[in-house]
Amino acid sequence: MNDSLPTAQETQSPQKSFSALRNPSFRWFFIGNALAMMADNIEHVISYWVIFQKFQSPTLAGFAVISHWVPFLLFSIWSGALADKFDPRRVIQWGMYLFMLVTLTWGILFLTDSLKVWHTVILLVIHGFAGVLWGPAAQMMIHEIVGREHLQSGVRLMATSLTLGVLLGPAVGGGLMLWLGPSLGIIVNALIYLPLVLWLWKAPFGTAFKIKKDQRPVQPIRGLADIIETVKIVSSQRTIMTMTLLAGAASLFVGNAYHAQMPEFTLDLLPNDNGAFYAILLTASGIGALTAGIVLESCNLLQARPRTVFYLVFLWSIIIMGFAASSNAYFSVVLLFIAGFLELTYKSMAQTLVQLRAPGEMRGRVIGLFNMSSLGLKSFSGFTVGIGGAVVGIHWSLGVSAILLLAFTIILLIFAQGFRPSTTANGN
Numbered sequence: 512m513n514d515s516l517p518t519a520q521e522t523q524s525p526q527k528s529f530s531a532l533r534n535p536s537f538r539w540f541f542i543g544n545a546l547a548m549m550a551d552n553i554e555h556v557i558s559y560w561v562i563f564q565k566f567q568s569p570t571l572a573g574f575a576v577i578s579h580w581v582p583f584l585l586f587s588i589w590s591g592a593l594a595d596k597f598d599p600r601r602v603i604q605w606g607m608y609l610f611m612l613v614t615l616t617w618g619i620l621f622l623t624d625s626l627k628v629w630h631t632v633i634l635l636v637i638h639g640f641a642g643v644l645w646g647p648a649a650q651m652m653i654h655e656i657v658g659r660e661h662l663q664s665g666v667r668l669m670a671t672s673l674t675l676g677v678l679l680g681p682a683v684g685g686g687l688m689l690w691l692g693p694s695l696g697i698i699v700n701a702l703i704y705l706p707l708v709l710w711l712w713k714a715p716f717g718t719a720f721k722i723k724k725d726q727r728p729v730q731p732i733r734g735l736a737d738i739i740e741t742v743k744i745v746s747s748q749r750t751i752m753t754m755t756l757l758a759g760a761a762s763l764f765v766g767n768a769y770h771a772q773m774p775e776f777t778l779d780l781l782p783n784d785n786g787a788f789y790a791i792l793l794t795a796s797g798i799g800a801l802t803a804g805i806v807l808e809s810c811n812l813l814q815a816r817p818r819t820v821f822y823l824v825f826l827w828s829i830i831i832m833g834f835a836a837s838s839n840a841y842f843s844v845v846l847l848f849i850a851g852f853l854e855l856t857y858k859s860m861a862q863t864l865v866q867l868r869a870p871g872e873m874r875g876r877v878i879g880l881f882n883m884s885s886l887g888l889k890s891f892s893g894f895t896v897g898i899g900g901a902v903v904g905i906h907w908s909l910g911v912s913a914i915l916l917l918a919f920t921i922i923l924l925i926f927a928q929g930f931r932p933s934t935t936a937n938g939n
Contacts, residue, residue: 527811528808528809528810528811529664529668529808529809530657530661530664530808530811531653531656531657531661531664531665531668532664532668532808534656534657534661536656536714536715536716537653537656537657537665537668539710539714540652540653540656540669540707540710540714541668541669541672542672542706543706543707543710543711544649544669544672544673544676544707545672545673545675545676545679546676546703546704546706546707547607547610547645547676547703547704547707548672548673548675548676548677548680549675549676549677549679549680549683549703550610550614550676550680550700550701550703550704551610551642551676551680552676552677552679552680552681552684553680553681553683553684553687553696553697553700553703554610554613554614554617554638554684554697554700555680555684556680556681556684556685556688557617557684557687557688557693557696557697557700558617558634558697559572559575560688560693561617561621561626561693562575562626562631565626566628566631568628571628571631571632574632574635575635577890578632578635578636578638578639579635579638579639579642580639580886580887580889580890581639581887581890582636582639582640582642582643582887583639583642583643583646583882583883583886583887583889583890584883584886584887584888584890585887586640586643587643587646587647587879587880587882587883587886587887588741588876588879588880588883589879590602590643590644590646590647590648590875590879590882591647591741591874591875591876591877591878591879591880591882592875592876592879593644593648593875594647594648594651594875594878594879595872595873595874595875595876599647599648599649599651599652599655599716599875600648600652600711600712600714600716601711602644602647602648603644603645603648603649603652603707603711604708604711604712605644606641606642606643606644606645606648607641607645607704607707607708608708609637609638609640609641609644610638610641610701610704611701611704612637613634613637613638613641614697614698614700614701614704615698615701616630616634617634617697618694618695618697618698618701619698621693621694621697622694622695643882646878646879646882646886647875647878647879647882648875649669650666650669650862650866650878650882651874651875651878652716653665653666653669653866654866654874655716656716659867662863662866662867663814663815663859663860663863664808664811666859666862666863666866667804667807667808667855667856667859667860667863668804668808669859670800670804670855670858670859670862671800671801671803671804671805671808671855674797674800674801674804674855675801677797678794678797678798678801684696684700687699687700740873740876741873741876741877741879741880742880744870744873744877745877745880748868749817749927750817750864750865750868751864751865751868751869751877751881753817753923753926753927754817754820754861754862754864754865754881755865755880755881755884755885756884756923757820757821757824757861757920757923758858758861758881758884758885759884759885759888760916760919760920760923761824761827761857761885761916762884762885762886762887762888762889762892763888763889763891763892764892764912764913764915764916764919765828765831765892765909765912765913765916766888766889766891766892767889767892769831769834769905769909770793772905772909773789773792773793774789775905776792776843776905776906777789777792779838779906780792780837780838780839780840780843781840788840791844792843792844792847795844795847795848795851796847796848796850796851796854797851798848798851799847799848799849799850799851799852799853799854799855800851800852800854800855801851801855802848802851802852803851803852803853803855803856804855807856813856813860815860815863815864815867816860816864817864817927818924819860820857820860820861820864821920821923821924821927823853823856823857823860824857824916824920825917825920825921826853827850827853827854827857828913828914828916828917828920829913829917830846830849830850830853831850831909831910831912831913831916832910832913832914832917833846834846834847834850834909835905835906835907835909835910835913836906836910858885861881861885862878862881862885865877865878865881866878892912
């Protein structure tokens with residue numbers, strides 16, 4: 512497989528550590544997205560707790576997971592088309608407004624003790640849709656803020672900021688519940704989205720500024736035709752196609768479904784655990800991902816190359832297999848830490864390569880397709896890992912899923928080495 516890219520100089524030139532953070536605008540964007548992700552997870556902590564206390568419904572708990580990921584599967588390309596046509600700053604703000612609306616509505620329903628099942632279903636769906644609006648537009652903003660030269664640093668640091676928000680969310684959410692109670696705590700949470708919303712109002716980036724500068728035409732939104740054309744473009748671009756398929760396979764076969772099985776893994780490893788080791792297992796991969804962002808950026812390691820992504824997914828599969836087979840509690844923590852480190856590394860690298868290859872006039876759609884694959888297909892990892900676990904046990908289920916991912920990765924690498932892309936798309 513040929514790893515060379517048209518942007519080789521941009522992705523391989525020597526850069527300073529944390530190069531994207533040296534851009535003042537990106538620093539604000541980094542902080543705003545970390546806060547927004549923290550607020551997202553605070554809402555999860557508080558709302559899921561109240562839903563469980565009120566309804567005691569495993570079905571609703573399952574629906575919460577489905578409603579979070581299925582919108583990415585169905586609407587990511589459409590969301591990317593919105594970011595192509597309209598100012599991505601405003602698309603992100605629309606997503607934040609929906610998050611705030613849902614958060615405030617939870618608070619009112621909790622305060623009045625009037626929460627019903629149908630309220631819960633609607634709010635969970637709106638929350639999932641808000642995330643879809645946020646995703647492609649935010650990735651486009653990274654490209655606008657730091658440019659091609661520092662894109663990998665920007666994408667990697669963006670992933671790090673989101674990981675930081677995921678790690679802080681449960682702690683802050685638990686603190687707000689203890690301090691203010693669920694109702695007022697979740698209402699206060701709505702304010703945490705405001706820094707990103709307010710910064711985006713005047714930030715001199717996005718499609719509106721780009722069009723004023725170079726008069727680049729933007730394609731109209733055409734529904735199903737957008738999906739067909741985006742897939743057609745991607746199918747003629749080896750790097751975009753293989754990165755999208757590889758990220759989708761990782762989400763389909765493994766995803767993060769094993770997180771939902773963590774209580775059972777905990778009891779298998781430490782039968783008398785009082786909850787402390789469970790918390791360690793839950794956060795180990797997140798700490799590993801955060802460490803990856805810091806280490807890789809501080810040392811400017813692992814430049815974006817397609818073959819490297821394949822190797823990283825190959826290693827990640829082996830680590831997940833090791834965790835599934837492990838009977839040692841401490842070794843399991845180490846494996847989850849390494850898995851988190853590798854996951855952030857390969858995902859941010861794949862995202863960088865997709866953005867660098869995407870045609871400028873439809874970058875949002877291509878990012879949306881990548882998100883549809885890498886995030887939307889997590890909807891089905893509950894079947895491969897979760898339902899499979901009910902049949903053969905969670906250890907065998909996760910191990911076999913990782914083996915299937917490993918086999919797919921090898922097959923896709925072989926295919927990519929022999930693939931000869933069309934020369935009609937984007938001049939490549």
